[in-house]
Amino acid sequence: MRDFVELIVGAMASGCIYALVALSYLLITRPTGVINFAVGEWSMLAAFGGFLALSRFELPYPVGMAIVIGAMVLVGWLTERMAVRPLVERGAPALAPILALLGMLVVFREIVSVGMGPDPQPVPPMFGYGRLELGLVAGSYQSFTIIVVTALVFGSAWYFFERTLAGRSFEAVAIDRRAAALMGINLRRVTALAFAASAAVAGMAGLLVSPNVSAHYMMGLPLAIQGFTALVIGGVGRVEGALLGGLILAVAEQFTVRYAPIPPGLAQGVPLVLLILFLLLRPTGLLRARESRA
Amino acid sequence: MTAAQNLSGHPDAVGECIQGGRGGELLVVKGLCKQFGGLQAVADLDLDVRVGEILGVIGPNGAGKSTTFNMIAGALAPSAGTLTFDGEVLAGLPAHAMAARGIMRTFQHNKPFVSMSVRENVMVGMHRRIQGPLWRVWAGSSATQRAERAATQRADALVEFVGLGAWRDADVATLSFGQGRLLEIARALAAEPRLMLFDEPAAGLTPAECERLSDIIRQIAGQGIAVLLIEHDMRFLMALADRIAVLNFGRKIAQGTPAEIRADDAVVQAYLGDLGAMADA
Amino acid sequence: MKTFAGFALTALVLSALAFMLGSYQTDVYRKLLLWVTLALSYNFLFGIAGQVAFSHFTFYGIGAYAMVILLFQVGLPLPLAILAGIGLCVLLALVVAIPATRLEGFYLALATLAFAQLFIVVLNEGGAVTGAAGGLANYRLPDVFGMRVTGPWYTVVIVLLLLGTQASLWRLDRSWFGRACRAVRDDPQAAQAMGINVTATRIAAYTITSAMAGVAGMVYAFVDNTVNPPIFGLENSFLLLFMVIVGGSGRHAGAIVGAILLYLLPFVLSPLIGHHHALVFGLFMVAVVLFQPKGLIGIWDGWMAKRRTVP
Numbered sequence: 045m046r047d048f049v050e051l052i053v054g055a056m057a058s059g060c061i062y063a064l065v066a067l068s069y070l071l072i073t074r075p076t077g078v079i080n081f082a083v084g085e086w087s088m089l090a091a092f093g094g095f096l097a098l099s100r101f102e103l104p105y106p107v108g109m110a111i112v113i114g115a116m117v118l119v120g121w122l123t124e125r126m127a128v129r130p131l132v133e134r135g136a137p138a139l140a141p142i143l144a145l146l147g148m149l150v151v152f153r154e155i156v157s158v159g160m161g162p163d164p165q166p167v168p169p170m171f172g173y174g175r176l177e178l179g180l181v182a183g184s185y186q187s188f189t190i191i192v193v194t195a196l197v198f199g200s201a202w203y204f205f206e207r208t209l210a211g212r213s214f215e216a217v218a219i220d221r222r223a224a225a226l227m228g229i230n231l232r233r234v235t236a237l238a239f240a241a242s243a244a245v246a247g248m249a250g251l252l253v254s255p256n257v258s259a260h261y262m263m264g265l266p267l268a269i270q271g272f273t274a275l276v277i278g279g280v281g282r283v284e285g286a287l288l289g290g291l292i293l294a295v296a297e298q299f300t301v302r303y304a305p306i307p308p309g310l311a312q313g314v315p316l317v318l319l320i321l322f323l324l325l326r327p328t329g330l331l332r333a334r335e336s337r338a
Numbered sequence: 339m340t341a342a343q344n345l346s347g348h349p350d351a352v353g354e355c356i357q358g359g360r361g362g363e364l365l366v367v368k369g370l371c372k373q374f375g376g377l378q379a380v381a382d383l384d385l386d387v388r389v390g391e392i393l394g395v396i397g398p399n400g401a402g403k404s405t406t407f408n409m410i411a412g413a414l415a416p417s418a419g420t421l422t423f424d425g426e427v428l429a430g431l432p433a434h435a436m437a438a439r440g441i442m443r444t445f446q447h448n449k450p451f452v453s454m455s456v457r458e459n460v461m462v463g464m465h466r467r468i469q470g471p472l473w474r475v476w477a478g479s480s481a482t483q484r485a486e487r488a489a490t491q492r493a494d495a496l497v498e499f500v501g502l503g504a505w506r507d508a509d510v511a512t513l514s515f516g517q518g519r520l521l522e523i524a525r526a527l528a529a530e531p532r533l534m535l536f537d538e539p540a541a542g543l544t545p546a547e548c549e550r551l552s553d554i555i556r557q558i559a560g561q562g563i564a565v566l567l568i569e570h571d572m573r574f575l576m577a578l579a580d581r582i583a584v585l586n587f588g589r590k591i592a593q594g595t596p597a598e599i600r601a602d603d604a605v606v607q608a609y610l611g612d613l614g615a616m617a618d619a
Numbered sequence: 620m621k622t623f624a625g626f627a628l629t630a631l632v633l634s635a636l637a638f639m640l641g642s643y644q645t646d647v648y649r650k651l652l653l654w655v656t657l658a659l660s661y662n663f664l665f666g667i668a669g670q671v672a673f674s675h676f677t678f679y680g681i682g683a684y685a686m687v688i689l690l691f692q693v694g695l696p697l698p699l700a701i702l703a704g705i706g707l708c709v710l711l712a713l714v715v716a717i718p719a720t721r722l723e724g725f726y727l728a729l730a731t732l733a734f735a736q737l738f739i740v741v742l743n744e745g746g747a748v749t750g751a752a753g754g755l756a757n758y759r760l761p762d763v764f765g766m767r768v769t770g771p772w773y774t775v776v777i778v779l780l781l782l783g784t785q786a787s788l789w790r791l792d793r794s795w796f797g798r799a800c801r802a803v804r805d806d807p808q809a810a811q812a813m814g815i816n817v818t819a820t821r822i823a824a825y826t827i828t829s830a831m832a833g834v835a836g837m838v839y840a841f842v843d844n845t846v847n848p849p850i851f852g853l854e855n856s857f858l859l860l861f862m863v864i865v866g867g868s869g870r871h872a873g874a875i876v877g878a879i880l881l882y883l884l885p886f887v888l889s890p891l892i893g894h895h896h897a898l899v900f901g902l903f904m905v906a907v908v909l910f911q912p913k914g915l916i917g918i919w920d921g922w923m924a925k926r927r928t929v930p
Contacts, residue, residue: 143904150861150898150904151901154897155898157895158892309743327722450809454802464795472823475795
């Protein structure tokens with residue numbers, strides 16, 4: 045029984061990572077309609093940032109984390125400023141920013157590969173490698189940390205979108221860009237903020253996942269795919285959808301690996317098959333998006 | 339007005355003359371309804387368009403003109419009612435099947451194919467006539483090549499007919515709005531339609547362009563093509579249409595010749611604010 | 620190259636080149652020809668039909684693996700294996716096309732991306748059939764009419780494949796079908812109004828180009844005489860996309876230029892940046908999207924237009 049609960053805890057932790065990546069997509073897609081292929085690479089950058097700040101320079105965790113997240117905000121802002129804004133302002137076709145970001149994906153990855161080499165690098169977890177056992181519930185410190193941090197991030201995101209004026213303006217831009225602009229909402233600022241926040245969230249995901257899997261320059265794309273799968277499953281329009289999708293995906297994945305009579309390698313196919321099925325059968329995801337004009 | 343040349347100068351352009359009809363009515367609309375949730379946009383509408391006639395559909399904003407148009411064009415499925423075209427009942431056919439039967443439409447906000455030239459745009463309009471099995475294309479037989487050359491010539495004739503001859507090879511982005519409208523028409527004519535649906539063709543045109551447009555539409559109808567025209571501009575329609583149907587709140591409130599409509603009380607009521615336009619029309 | 624004579628001449632020149640190269644250069648040349656072939660068919664799918672798909676290289680892999688499996692595991696004679704291989708490529712392309720073309724824009728990209736990854740997973744878990752992670756090797760092309768087709772003669776086969784692909788695509792493009800594909804890409808609603816069956820057009824474009832990639836894969840199987848999962852991964856799919864965009868999306872000449880440039884560039888850059896040529900590709904990609912969306916061909920066109928206006 046404890047075994048089962050531990051599996052659940054582990055799955056929830058994985059699910060939270062996927063959910064964070066999904067949220068990262070959402071923060072950009074909602075107000076701008078741009079799909080950011082490079083979110084996985086952002087997580088990867090943060091993971092390496094964590095390696096440098098925490099393992100190499102051995103800064104205390106809160107300091108290291110703050111620096112890394114701060115750096116990610118800058119990266120997000122720069123990416124938007126240089127690769128996306130010129131296109132949007134020029135009125136380039138919708139595909140253009142997506143392609144530019146795809147190019148950036150490769151650029152980020154290669155820069156890291158050149159700078160840090162092809163070997164995986166260790167990143168320390170926030171509270172060390174211990175285990176926590178509370179009655180039936182058991183799991184590593186890191187698993188619980190991930191769950192708690194994710195809950196905080198999602199809580200803040202929910203609060204931001206539901207209760208703050210800035211959050212409402214995001215929604216407004218998502219629903220009708222032109223009308224929002226006519227109402228005086230500063231599109232540029234919203235877009236810049238969206239990218240910065242997205243990078244920060246992706247960075248957080250990278251920092252949280254890397255203690256388990258190490259920082260590696262190829263870790264971006266699988267994470268990006270899993271994150272997007274979570275988003276599609278949960279529902280492209282809602283913050284809650286990202287969380288739900290992430291959890292469902294992780295549970296499906298872990299349970300298949302553990303209990304299904306198929307070789308573990310094939311289990312890697314689970315998120316892929318789920319993604320394809322959802323895209324074909326239910327592209328809007330499980331949770332319906334709020335009122336949004338096409 | 340040399341731009342819109344007489345159709346007899348372009349025998350290739352519009353296609354074979356459509357010979358009379360079986361009873362003259364090409365399109366028969368009966369009991370057409372459209373409901374959006376709780377809103378009845380169109381209710382119990384009857385229309386008919388005859389070979390070679392220009393039927394105008396007019397009405398104040400929100401009268402249901404666009405909805406009606408889209409249902410006839412196959413872009414919107416009716417909630418109830420029947421559409422009969424040349425004796426065949428059209429039941430929920432997709433837009434491309436409508437076009438395949440010779441029902442062609444223009445778009446109010448011009449929708450040219452931006453990556454292609456004016457001539458190529460018109461050649462797309464010929465799709466229903468020149469498409470065939472793909473393997474023939476691949477084989478590149480001389481028959482295919484001949485068909486392609488003929489299509490190019492016909493496209494050029496059509497472009498000439500609407501007055502865009504000089505812009506044959508031009509990028510559609512360089513066309514003015516009025517020219518874009520002419521392209522829409524040439525493109526639709528390329529399919530050798532039997533019924534032409536015009537969606538507010540005068541919208542956004544200068545008076546001179548409207549004149550040219552009227553002339554072109556008259557020539558189209560002269561070839562025996564049935565024309566259904568949705569329009570907002572009273573003046574334009576009164577001068578052009580053979581018969582007019584007036585819609586208000588989704589229902590037909592009057593139908594008749596322009597003279598009859600001008601005198602109709604119900605129509606005057608509906609256009610209360612537009613008495614000036616009525617008087618001038 | 621618009622006439623048969625033009626094609627024959629090009630075929631002759633490209634084949635003659637094959638006989639003049641040493642064995643290392645032959646390998647580079649063959650792969651270059653294959654990349655150009657792939658770029659041409661991908662350009663039709665992405666640039667002309669406007670479908671953002673990452674499955675092209677996957678079909679390349681499907682073709683390659685199918686050929687090897689049919690010949691050496693199912694044991695079919697060569698002519699039958701070729702027919703079966705082509706049939707399989709077309710069938711699989713159609714099976715994927717039907718659901719895939721219901722998806723628009725980014726969703727299509729994602730679904731094909733997942734499909735591409737899934738292919739790799741299946742290959743890795745394919746046990747003895749696919750050779751699992753190690754792949755299949757140590758085979759060679761069976762004799763054709765008692766003769767070994769090897770060396771420059773096999774290169775001629777690749778030349779013919781390239782020219783056949785180019786000719787087919789060119790014909791398709793210059794026809795009502797090419798225009799229909801562009802119309803569907805530019806404005807599906809207007810295309811429908813013109814009588815074009817948008818779904819059927821998309822399916823046709825996807826099936827034809829993916830099957831072409833598959834056939835190219837069948838030929839590829841005997842270039843290195845080895846097939847394994849990493850060759851057909853996403854990296855090469857991205858590279859194909861970059862080639863088409865950098866060269867000039869939507870133009871046959873663009874695909875050729877892009878493929879040649881991005882394939883040969885690493886050889887030139889190797890002394891400077893080792894294996895990290897992907898960095899340059901990524902930067903090129905971003906630069907082209909930002910500054911010259913028409914690609915290198917666009918720059919060439921602009922240059923030619925300027926020359927024409929000079930009296």
